[in-house]
Amino acid sequence: MKLHEKKESAIHKVQEVPLDEVNLTKEYDVEKTLGEGSFAKVLLATHKKTQTKVVLKAVHQELTSEKDFFREFHFSYHLSPHPNILSSYAVAFKAENCYVFAQEFAPFGDxxxxxxxxxxxxxxxxxxxxxxxxxxxxxxxxxxxxxxxxxxxxxxxxxxxxxxxxxxxxxxxxxxxxxxxxxxxxxxxxxxxxxxxxxxxxxxxxxxxxxxxxxxxxxxxxxxxxxxxxxxxxxxxxxxxxxxxxxxxxxxxxxxxxxxxxxxxxxxxxxxxxxxxxxxxxxxxxxLKDNWFVNKISHSATSTSVDVSESFLKKAESLMYLDTMIDDRHNIDENKNKLRKLLSSYGLETTVDQKVVTKRIWEWVMQCDSNVGESGLISGFGTDSM
Missing domain, CATH: 1.10.510.10 (Transferase(Phosphotransferase) domain 1)
Known part of the structure; x- marks a missing residue:
């Protein structure tokens, strides 16, 4: 068996070991409850001996089997090495009718x-x-x-x-x-x-x-x-x-x-x-390197400003795509149909020469740019090529 296959098989082999019964208040200073659901509660605590601040996930024994607890603890611990997965410590025990394991604390919540x-x-x-x-x-x-x-x-x-x-x-x-x-x-x-x-x-x-x-x-x-x-x-x-x-x-x-x-x-x-x-x-x-919004609208509660130049640039890019689509003689029939569908969806006539269409779209885009509040209209351009 290859090394990577051994590692992969190891992560699927959940080990169960006897859990010690721990007096929670003697071992930890519990500061507060961060969250509580039907099956578990999450506590913010400091380990008294090491003065380490941790999060304790306590799963109610009467609602969760020991096997299910070990499975969650096992995956949490073995996936911890990834920088974008919450770190879990090699600490698990029983306390107050709960199965408990320790994880790192997230200072800014979820x-x-x-x-x-x-x-x-x-x-x-x-x-x-x-x-x-x-x-x-x-x-x-x-x-x-x-x-x-x-x-x-x-x-x-x-x-x-x-x-x-x-x-x-x-x-x-x-x-x-x-x-x-x-x-x-x-x-x-x-x-x-x-x-x-x-x-x-x-x-x-x-x-x-x-x-x-x-x-x-x-x-x-x-x-x-x-x-x-x-x-x-x-x-x-x-x-x-x-x-x-x-x-x-x-x-x-x-x-x-x-x-x-x-x-x-x-x-x-x-x-x-x-x-x-x-x-x-x-x-x-x-x-990730593409623009995602048609207009760069501020997400501030008090600001509704729009970056007009960037808005027009995106509209122009969409129009350039249409021009390319029109000029591609190898796929002219297919592109005609695509263009007709796009224009039809926005209520524009399609029984005109394509050069005239291009000119009219330019005029339309310029008009849209003068009224940046109607930014949603341009978002449909170019979607058929994807």
Whole structure:
């Protein structure tokens, strides 16, 4: 067996050892409860002997089996070496009818507490996307799926988001294993294939579900809201509109119109309905040097200024794409159809000479630039080539 195969097999072999019963108040100064749910509570404490500040995750024994506790502790500890995964210490014990293990403390809380109304700036979102993709890619390389990627499970170690870490591996499973629906995750983050699973029915765990959730996290960071409430077309009009756009490439959904064609391409790919066709999370790295917003709108609560020159540049780039599309004689028929669809979606006539079309679009773009408030209109240009 090769060395990398031994390492990979080792991470899937969860070891269970006898746990000592510890008097929590004698060993630790518990400062406060950071969070509490149905199955566990998270405590901020200082280890008296070493004066080390740690977070203690205490899982209720009556609600969690010892096997499940060891699985979470095992994955948390063995994934710790990655710089964007929360560090867990080799400390586990029983206390106050709970299974407990120790982790590092995140001074700025989780991402849910840091994403404000309207979302974060583009630069900050790119930092988050890059680091989260790296953490998930590391897990996926070990054939592990996180299964509960959401803002609450991403901890913040620097206010400028230059250091974030993925946490909470209680739902982590090996790809290909049979699993049940997670009841504690947000419905907005579930991919369609999991929505389709009947209650109490088991399904095959796939890393592609993490990729979908990664896309939802990114969208929320950019806008402050999820793209839809449920990825079920008959239940959610926003998701239904997104699905129609995927099929027809006409009429970009309103909540996606703020994004450039490049980022729209990423969202189309990551929100692919068929799990096996979704790209890996590292796909986002191809888009980090692109502009993501059609206009650079300030995310300050008091400022609504727009960088006009950058706005026009993006519009001009979109038009240059159209010019290239028109002049490409090798694909002229296909490009004509694409152009007609694009113009039709914005109510422009299509029964005119293409040179006239180009001239009219130039005039239209200039007019749009004079009214920067209508920034969403241009976002659909160029999406058909992606």
């Amino acid at each position: 991402l849910a507490g840091n994403v404000r109304a309207g979302g974060l700036s583009e630069d900050v979102c790119k930092k988050i996307a890059s680091q989260l993709a790296s953490a998930l890619d590391f897990m996926h390389s070990k054939q592990l799926a996180h299964r509960d990627v959401k803002l609450e499970n991403i901890l913040v170690f620097a206010q400028d988001m230059s250091k974030i870490k993925l946490c909470d591996f209680g739902c982590t499973k090996r790809e290909g294993s049979l699993v049940s629906k997670i009841t504690c995750t947000w419905v907005q983050f579930l991919p369609p294939e999991i929505h389709e699973v009947i209650k109490n029915e088991r399904y095959t765990c796939k890393k592609s579900a993490d990729c979908w959730q990664f896309g939802i996290v990114l969208f929320v960071c950019l806008t402050g809201n999820p793209p839809w409430q449920s990825a079920v077309p008959i239940q959610d009009p926003d998701y239904s509109a997104f699905q129609r756009w995927l099929k027809t490439r006409l009429n970009v959904p309103p909540n996606f119109r703020r994004f450039t064609p490049r980022l729209l391409r990423f969202f189309r790919r990551i929100f692919e309905h068929k799990p096996d066709k979704r790209p890996q999370v590292t796909e986002i790295n191809k888009y």
